[in-house]
Amino acid sequence: MMHALRVRSMTNGETVMASAEMEALPERTFEALVGKEVEQWWGSAETYRMVDWSADPRVGGRWTVIVRTADGMDLPASGEFLEIEAPRRIVQTRTYEWDHPTLGRRQTTAAWLLEPVANGTRVTICHGGFAGLHEAAAEHAEGWARVLAWLQAHVEAGRRVAA
Template identity: 50%
Template sequence: MTTATKKRSARAIADVTQGTILATVDIAATPERVFRALTSPEEVMRWWGSEETYRTTGWTVDLRVGGKWRADGRGADGNPFSVEGEFLEIDPPHKLVQTWKPEWDGGHATTLTYRLEPIAEGTRVTVRHEGFAGRSESCRMHAEGWESVLGWLDEHAGSEEASAPSRFFLCRLLPPRPTFAMDMNAEERAVMQEHVAYWTGHLHAGTAIVFGPVADPSGPWGLGVVRVADEAAVRALEAGDPAIRSERGFRYEVLPMLQAVTRG
């Protein structure tokens, strides 16, 4: 068993015999805040990485059980990389389980579990990364990596700047026809079920504030209000929506809100 070098308040232990990593950090923020930092694409790209190591340049997510995720980035040496996986369990804001398959690790898939526990000082984040049996060097390297990652997460989620209000946008999902809500077929109904699961995931992550169908006399349409960094983040959310990806004639209208009053 080896212990990675301690950095900041984050620490990690690699059990190379079992092929398991345990890492933890205490963050001065609520579990809801930390969960949003872990699952919101615009936030992940702000904090995951550093100039001297690598930067995450793209992060796409379908936040539902069975949904896919993918991160793209570029190392300090300029070389690109990617890692992807699938969500196995989602219990906002307490637990997130996903597979982890980095291209640099020979295509091996491992399982990653985040647990977020409320404590007096904020949130204790515990990472369990397993599936490295027989690959001790990869286990050690990932343990060192998790100390850095949890340190970055701590700096981001625990800072006042990270907690500052983002911009709010109103999104309208316009259906292929005015009568869609009344006469959708089985395939279209399946698309809408995926759409609802997609937005539910963003609701749990704190990106979506509210969403649902609007009974417009000229034909129902979908409404969503989101809190994101900028319009580019809304467009990324739009591109990932199963309704848009289905290519069945759905389209978004996105309007920035001049002001938003929320409960907190």
């Protein structure tokens, strides 16, 4: 039986908050977020796929990514890890290195919190830095809901029985 997808995502126009429960241990979920395997699950054919991920997951370490859109455009982003507390917390800055239609190249900060729960891990993302850019915040709330669904499907893949 497949685990029901339970992702919640919202914004107040300045900060985005999204969360989901995963049937996977915090250690497994943490590795899926910072390890090279992130390229395997982040994205879909209909939206965009992560095609190049590089990360030095330590305080002060840098990360870079290129996502390729469904129509073949490469969109780079990068940032710095501000806090790393394996397997519980990741705080990182993010800046698009292209002119995002609603956010531009504004630097934002994303904080991931991984909490052990009875069936695995509650993953919460708090993404701030959208002050004055309500449309960008709303788009990112939708985006984080997709990302958490992709992450959930990936970390739970080994737990599912094929129909």
